[in-house]
Amino acid sequence: SSIFDTILLVFIVSYLTWHFWNQRSAWAPPGPRGLPFIGAITSIRKHPEHAMMKWNQQYGPVCMVRFGFKDILLLGSYEAAHEALVKNMDLADRPSNGIAVFKGGKGILMTKFGSYHQEQRRFSLNKLREYGMGRRALEPTILLYSNELCERIEKFGSKPFYIDMEIYKAISSTICHIVFGHNVIEENEDFKEIINTLNKKSKLNVLSGILAFAPFLRFLPVFSTIHAKSVNFQQTLHALVRQEISEHEKTRDPKEPRDYIDSFLNEMDKAKSTMQDEQLVAMCRDLFMAGTDTTSSTTSWIILFLCRYPEVQRKMQEEADQVLGSNGEPKMALAEKMPYTRAVIQEINRIRPNVPLSVPHYSSKDTMVMGYKIPKDTIVLTNIWGIHHDEKLWKNPYDFNPERHLDSNGKFIKSSKVIQFNIGLRSCLGQQLANMELFLVTVSIFRQFSFSFNPGDKIDMEGESVIALRPYSYRVIAEKR
């Protein structure tokens, strides 16, 4: 009978655990709970955004998934994202320690929402504008680095080469130019190493992606190693940034700020309370990190898809030839005349959004979204991937079809439903810069070269999902036009 008692006890305990695990209040959003203690985490494989989209399809656009001991809110339709992020201020916060590289509370990307964040955001946006975004003064800098990129591409002749590293260099050089005033990537071996680390594809990447939106998992064995590596990376990057700042302090003229760091130091002279040393280090880190992988990966996606769809590539090149002539330089002012190119870029942003689950948000108080109660301290993910593949918004969403963004007269239709930068108070700070880079780099390289895959190479069109969704390294052959 003692065996019988034990079996009965195990049964009762399991039942009660299961019962309490699955309890939720009447107003809570529906969603999968998964297994006791670990939640639905085992459903996450190579592409978290695919699993999340399925949940949104099954449970609805406002869906609560349990991960470990915590619930994560998934916003799976444009309406849900709009209501939660544009109309509601209570979900503009960030979870603490979400991504270890950004830990410490300073900077902008992962800072708590409030007056501090808004002051930093306003200042950075102004400075980015001053160094180019709004006034187009950045155009020559982007073109400088895309011309260098073209020179490097030309050197490969007709040999196949991995293009992603070349793109990475060109894009990171631009953001470095704005922040540090010069191209630290080429001039400093340690910075070069940082770029190599960031661009490296590794099997642990998927796990580090999971850690980003479920930070509490960092206490588990494998995750704790990844977390520690990430903290180390932060320390290395901070040390390099500090070196740059101290060089600026020695050489600057307050009347002639040369770059973002000089402007920030000027602001510190005015003794503004939030403009402090450590904040400057963290801001440089955030701008560098946020401005590198995102835009490089999107550019790599453009090249990958245009190799797969050569007829789209040809059409885009014809448009560039027509508008620029045989040797004119690309200019933002010409974008209006290049609807097909803009449609291609918008379609890539739709079909391969670079941050498919956005950067996690956090509820700062109890709030409501579409009639559901969202408790304080809930992690919130915007399912950008799901919205971009929503059949209610897009016909055949898995088809690559730039023409869907053109009207019957061939005019470009800017879509408010392509939200690769997310929407609302925390939406991407660098979107104007990113849009300029994508347009100018794309036009520069495709005007000069036709790209194709290396014959016989196996090509993966799905890529890997870290926090960013990026293509695996692939080889191309660039034929000078």
Ligand code: HEM
């Ligand atoms: C194609 C390129 C890019 C994509 C797809 C992208 C996407 C995103 C996304 C999805 C977010 C999170 C928004 C949210 O949480 O609601 C974000 C935030 C941010 N991005 Fe970008 N980004 C890109 C390029 C850049 C560039 C070039 C910069 C550099 C200046 C940058 C700087 C930032 C910053 C500072 C934030 C944090 C904003 C905040 O928390 O207030 N991004 N980006």
